[in-house]
Amino acid sequence: xxxxxxxxxxxxxxxxxxxxxxxxxxxxxxxxxxxxxxxxxxxxxxxxxxxxxxxxxxxxxxxxxxxxxxxxxxxxxxxxxxxxxxxxxxxxxxxxxxxxxxxxxxxxxxxxxxxxxxxxxxxxxxxxxxxxxxxxxxxxxxxxxxxxxxxxxxxxxxxxxxxxxxxxxxxxxxxxxxxxxxxxxxxxxxxxxxxxxxxxxxxxxxxxxxxxxxxxxxxxxxxxxxxxxxxxxxxxxxxxxxxxxxxxxxxxxxxxxxxxxxxxxxxxxxxxxxxxxxxxxxxxxxxxxxxxxxxxxxxxxxxxxxxxxxxxxxxxxxxxxxxxxxxxxxxxxxxxx
Amino acid sequence: xxxxxxxxxxxxxxxxxxxxxxxxxxxxxxxxxxxxxxxxxxxxxxxxxxxxxxxxxxxxxxxxxxxxxxxxxxxxxxxxxxxxxxxxxxxxxxxxxxxxxxxxxxxxxxxxxxxxxxxxxxxxxxxxxxxxxxxxxxxxxxxxxxxxxxxxxxxxxxxxxxxxxxxxxxxxxxxxxxxxxxxxxxxxxxxxxxxxxxxxxxxxxxxxxxxxxxxxxxxxxxxxxxxxxxxxxxxxxxxxxxxxxxxxxxxxxxxxxxxxxxxxxxxxxxxxxxxxxxxxxxxxxxxxxxxxxxxxxxxxxxxxxx
Ligand SMILES: Nc1ncnc2c1ncn2[C@@H]1O[C@H](COP(=O)(O)OP(=O)(O)OP(=O)(O)O)[C@@H](O)[C@H]1O
Ligand code: SF4
Ligand SMILES: [Mg+2]
Numbered sequence: 054x055x056x057x058x059x060x061x062x063x064x065x066x067x068x069x070x071x072x073x074x075x076x077x078x079x080x081x082x083x084x085x086x087x088x089x090x091x092x093x094x095x096x097x098x099x100x101x102x103x104x105x106x107x108x109x110x111x112x113x114x115x116x117x118x119x120x121x122x123x124x125x126x127x128x129x130x131x132x133x134x135x136x137x138x139x140x141x142x143x144x145x146x147x148x149x150x151x152x153x154x155x156x157x158x159x160x161x162x163x164x165x166x167x168x169x170x171x172x173x174x175x176x177x178x179x180x181x182x183x184x185x186x187x188x189x190x191x192x193x194x195x196x197x198x199x200x201x202x203x204x205x206x207x208x209x210x211x212x213x214x215x216x217x218x219x220x221x222x223x224x225x226x227x228x229x230x231x232x233x234x235x236x237x238x239x240x241x242x243x244x245x246x247x248x249x250x251x252x253x254x255x256x257x258x259x260x261x262x263x264x265x266x267x268x269x270x271x272x273x274x275x276x277x278x279x280x281x282x283x284x285x286x287x288x289x290x291x292x293x294x295x296x297x298x299x300x301x302x303x304x305x306x307x308x309x310x311x312x313x314x315x316x317x318x319x320x321x322x323x324x325x326x327x328x329x330x331x332x333x334x335x336x337x338x339x340x341x342x343x344x345x346x347x348x349x350x351x352x353x354x355x356x357x358x359x360x361x362x363x364x365x366x367x368x369x370x371x372x373x374x375x376x377x378x379x380x381x382x383x384x385x386x387x388x389x390x
Numbered sequence: 391x392x393x394x395x396x397x398x399x400x401x402x403x404x405x406x407x408x409x410x411x412x413x414x415x416x417x418x419x420x421x422x423x424x425x426x427x428x429x430x431x432x433x434x435x436x437x438x439x440x441x442x443x444x445x446x447x448x449x450x451x452x453x454x455x456x457x458x459x460x461x462x463x464x465x466x467x468x469x470x471x472x473x474x475x476x477x478x479x480x481x482x483x484x485x486x487x488x489x490x491x492x493x494x495x496x497x498x499x500x501x502x503x504x505x506x507x508x509x510x511x512x513x514x515x516x517x518x519x520x521x522x523x524x525x526x527x528x529x530x531x532x533x534x535x536x537x538x539x540x541x542x543x544x545x546x547x548x549x550x551x552x553x554x555x556x557x558x559x560x561x562x563x564x565x566x567x568x569x570x571x572x573x574x575x576x577x578x579x580x581x582x583x584x585x586x587x588x589x590x591x592x593x594x595x596x597x598x599x600x601x602x603x604x605x606x607x608x609x610x611x612x613x614x615x616x617x618x619x620x621x622x623x624x625x626x627x628x629x630x631x632x633x634x635x636x637x638x639x640x641x642x643x644x645x646x647x648x649x650x651x652x653x654x655x656x657x658x659x660x661x662x663x664x665x666x667x668x669x670x671x672x673x674x675x676x677x678x679x680x681x682x683x684x685x686x687x688x689x690x691x692x693x694x695x696x
Pocket of ligand 1: 067093094095096098099101111115
């Protein structure tokens with residue numbers, strides 16, 4: 054059963070440069086226990102759609118034009134402010150990118166951890182303290198007891214990110230959403246954090262949405278990958294078929310721009326020729342069409358719907374044509390002199 | 391931290407010494423006290439005798455040293471007007487000034503923080519516009535004009551409150567309110583802009599993502615951070631008001647330090663001027679010192695750098 058189902062979510066921003074169409078008619082669901090990895094270039098609407106469904110979007114300039122987000126039988130978009138507040142931080146844990154600015158500089162780390170626990174659990178006194186120490190310990194912060202009384206500026210970036218993760222998972226959320234939670238961390242720490250998430254999933258069956266720029270992390274952690282571009286889903290499906298048989302030219306580009314297997318240890322952000330679309334004046338058809346060497350005339354004109362492809366259930370692509378056929382034709386052309 | 395306190399204490403003493411020095415030389419430039427003390431037409435011999443008596447015939451540096459030595463002991467000489475110890479004359483006025491200043495600051499803080507918070511939280515609503523317009527008006531209105539209008543309305547027309555003077559609570563209301571208008575307007579405007587900045591911070595989003603109750607987010611995350619600059623401004627305003635609000639004290643015939651110093655300047659009563667200005671400087675420096683300590687309490691990042 055789907056734990057989270059997003060329907061027809063559209064988010065816009067009113068900016069001096071016009072209306073920015075950040076999220077466009079987004080539809081997807083996450084099954085209970087599933088790990089969904091969301092990838093996509095900067096500005097593809099990954100963060101904004103999450104903020105929108107949690108009621109954290111700054112409005113103005115943001116505006117939720119339409120949409121429903123069903124979480125365990127409740128439409129988050131229709132809940133009262135106070136009902137949504139009791140879900141946030143409790144049933145849905147959230148870890149943001151940028152650990153340097155996401156913690157309040159004038160409150161101790163202990164206080165910031167305690168806040169979320171006292172809000173959503175009945176822990177008090179010694180049990181509360183024990184849980185706080187346990188959480189810092191779980192995320193791999195040495196001397197957790199002493200660390201509780203310190204302020205964020207006394208922690209390194211990596212340690213702050215761990216604190217953020219501890220806050221996100223403090224109340225054993227059913228859904229944990231991490232938005233580039235490990236981007237700022239070095240590879241070893243990142244590996245530890247990923248282990249931690251796997252442990253959490255194993256122990257509590259936590260459902261996870263992991264937003265990242267890093268295809269490698271998705272390959273390691275996720276069951277399902279969702280590739281976003283221009284506030285839409287370009288391709289989505291079980292990790293294996295999408296990696297081995299991409300059907301969207303955008304996914305294909307992302308995978309192609311990855312360093313070789315051998316050089317994988319030193320992961321780089323992918324790079325595709327061209328620049329992201331101006332979402333204040335989005336192209337009329339497929340948003341990726343202007344950068345797509347395979348784009349047909351129809352791609353420029355008409356937005357393709359998400360349709361089933363391949364032979365794995367759940368593999369879907371938004372494309373007007375058959376990428377494997379085109380790739381085959383291309384390589385044939387290269388071979389014939 | 392102890393090192394920091396000692397250093398700041400040293401700086402404070404240095405600042406007071408600087409002010410005292412300036413006061414000494416400026417008063418020497420302004421004129422010869424001996425000539426002023428004696429009635430017009432006094433003989434040269436009389437003046438010379440008095441100069442010797444006052445030590446004015448000594449070299450400048452010796453005079454300065456003597457002045458400092460006396461100043462350290464709180465001795466600024468005898469007031470020409472009052473015929474008593476100058477510092478004592480000034481200190482007698484301190485309670486009146488302090489009463490007025492602290493009442494005005496307290497009123498201003500309450501009104502200012504409430505108004506500023508409302509304006510920030512009701513961003514874009516009509517009420518924000520109203521609050522900010524009133525605050526701007528309050529900050530721009532000349533104090534003497536506001537004071538006179540209040541006297542005309544509440545004292546002369548309605549007869550509810552005395553037109554001026556000192557003594558009862560009723561005497562305090564109008565002058566304190568006059569000053570509080572400026573104080574609260576300044577605080578409201580600063581707090582609003584400070585809160586709007588804080589509301590954009592990532593950690594506010596974190597606080598909301600934790601599902602914290604509205605008032606927890608507001609008091610512990612927004613207000614707690616937004617108040618830091620307000621503390622500084624309040625301290626500066628307190629220092630200024632404790633130095634005597636010349637205009638308000640004059641308009642309301644309030645027997646405070648401000649009015650005393652104005653009268654002393656008119657009468658060229660140098661000992662009182664020197665004592666008064668030294669006291670004001672000392673108060674100002676002391677308050678700044680306290681603010682620095684408070685800052686460290688409010689912001690752990692600053693504490694760490696000490
Ligand atoms: N406060 C805002 N005001 C105006 N536009 C915004 C605002 N926040 C986001 N946007 C726009 O919304 C679009 C989607 O942004 P979003 O933050 O979701 O991207 P993202 O996929 O999370 O990118 P990144 O990988 O850089 O985090 C972008 O075009 C961005 O410019
Ligand atoms: S629809 Fe056209 S432009 Fe869009 S990804 Fe497919 S081929 Fe490329
Ligand atoms: Mg983002």
